[in-house]
Amino acid sequence: MGSMRKNWFHSLPNEALHAEFLQDVSKLLLKEAVFAGTQRKNPVVRFHDPDHLYDLLNLTPTEKPATHTELLKAICDTINFSVKTGHPYFINQLFSSQRDGLGCAPKLVMFASEDAHYSVHKMAALLGLGEQNVCSVQTDKTGRMDSLYLESQVQRIIATGAVPFMVVATAGTTVLGAFDPLPAIADVCTKYNLWFHVDAAWGGGLLFSRTHHHKLIGLDRADSVVWNPHKLLAAPQQCSMLLVRHPNIIKACHACNATYLFQKDKFYDVSIDFGDKYLQCGRRADVFKFWFMWKAKGSIGFEEHVNALMDCASYITTSLRQRPSFKLVLEPEFINVCFWYIPQSLQGLQEQPDFNEKLHKIAPRMKELMMRKGSMMISYQPLQSLPNFFRFVVQNSGVTHQDVDYFLDELDRLGADL
Structure with missing residues (x-):
């Protein structure tokens, strides 16, 4: 990749370009992770303080792609500094909001485009909000949310005594690929103090294109953004991320402070223990795939x-x-x-x-x-x-x-x- 041959960035396997590298990766994984990582003579973990580890792993993405040699080193370093959960001496945690709930809340209503992803309605049902409390907002002939109609519906809901609390805008709808007018929707959210969420699962990858990223103008005003690199950027599934403007809100909503898992008196900075912030406890480090792709292709790729x-x-x-x-x-x-x-x-x-x-x-x-x-x-x-x-x-x-x-x-x- 470092040679920048024609079409080097294509998300299509090329035996001439990739076969030797993938064979080397397989050998490295078997040697260092599967076999060396489970031998009693080797340590369960090679611990470094998080700040030091950040420097050792060279985590910052770059504009240009890395060479195969650099990528193999990144994999080797990741294995070297990872906890060896298959080691016979690993006897730690299993690796294979809250109290009041909605009972004391008023009737909450959220808003989404009539072309929004079906998961908006599904999650409203699962969270106890009820699908009937998802207000579908009309779209124009191109499939973009009508921000004027949105504001009229917010006013209508307020007049009924219910409480509007969130607008879900879409950056790249599933069928038509429409981009809702993010700045206009952000203005409505600011005016009525609503949480502004952007579903950029499909269209978020346009951020990398200097030619096309203008379609995402206004994204910087969102309270939260969901983005799936496994879609537009062709990362292996599952690779999704939730980006939140407010640093401590996920912890405030989800953390249960289970002391048998998340001890506060560890000898390193426990703020990097993210497990208690999520809905699930054990999970894969899905972001590694995206980080490694970014390292391999660079921003330019x-x-x-x-x-x-x-x-x-x-x-x-x-x-x-x-x-x-x-x-x-x-x-x-x-x-x-x-x-x-x-x-x-x-x-x-x-x-x-x-x-x-x-x-x-x-x-x-x-x-x-x-x-x-x-x-x-x-x-x-x-x-x-x-x-x-x-x-x-x-x-x-x-x-x-x-x-x-x-x-x-x-x-x-x-x-x-x-």
């Missing part, structure tokens, strides 16, 4: 990756306009490119009363054909009153313009006789 995905979306958008059997649902704002395939049998019949009903059946039938043939897979879905349409979403920066041509040609072949 992530930028090239994101720009390549946006270029691919632009190419397929242009190609769709040039093919008579394809019709865009809307002009894409992001990597999500949504379109209908209109077979010859339906062309020119758009004014017929049953046109949408017939079009609705095309995408599921084509999905069946492509899966039975094994030639490709692409998702489809309806949205509100729109009939089923295809959604081209690419996360692999190794996808080429030629690959896009193949996708569209194959859709033409699959749909020709429908």
Whole structure:
């Protein structure tokens, strides 16, 4: 990677570039973690104070990618300074808000776009808020939350005697890839003292692109942001993070101070013991995957990756306009490119009363054909009153313009006789 060969940043395995490195990683893991890490003659932990460890591991991300030698050293150092939980002398913790609850609270209402992720409603149910207390905010024709309508709904809820407490904005909706107007929503939250949460799970990776990060203007005003590098940046699942503006709020909400796990009189700085802040106790260090990718690619590698995905979306958008059997649902704002395939049998019949009903059946039938043939897979879905349409979403920066041509040609072949 340090040689910066053409297309070095692609999220696609390349035997010439990666095979030797991956073999070296496997050998290193077996030698140092699996075998040496469980031998009685070796220490359970090579302890260093956290500040010293930070310097030893060189944790700060860099602009340029690391070499394979540097990456192997990073893995070796991580193993060397990790607690060896498989060591026969490791007899420590198992590694395999609160009191009043909502009973004393008024009726709480949160707000989210009508195109927000379904998990907003699911968590409202799980937390005891109730799905009926998630107020869906209308979107404009591009799928962006209408901030004026949001404010009118906040005022309506206040008039009923209920208490608005949070707005969930989305930076990159799942289907259309829309970015809610973050500055305008932040203004509403400031005016009515509401928690401003941004779901940037899909679109957060645009931060790395100097060309496209303007879509995230206003993100800096959020109280909390969720971001999934396993989506746009193609990190291995699961790799998600919650970023919070207020330093101690997670601990205040979640910590139970179980002294049999989280002793306060340890000989090092216990503020780095994060376990008590989370909902679960034992968990993997999922952020390691992202840190290691960042070290391998550098910020510039992530930028090239994101720009390549946006270029691919632009190419397929242009190609769709040039093919008579394809019709865009809307002009894409992001990597999500949504379109209908209109077979010859339906062309020119758009004014017929049953046109949408017939079009609705095309995408599921084509999905069946492509899966039975094994030639490709692409998702489809309806949205509100729109009939089923295809959604081209690419996360692999190794996808080429030629690959896009193949996708569209194959859709033409699959749909020709429908």
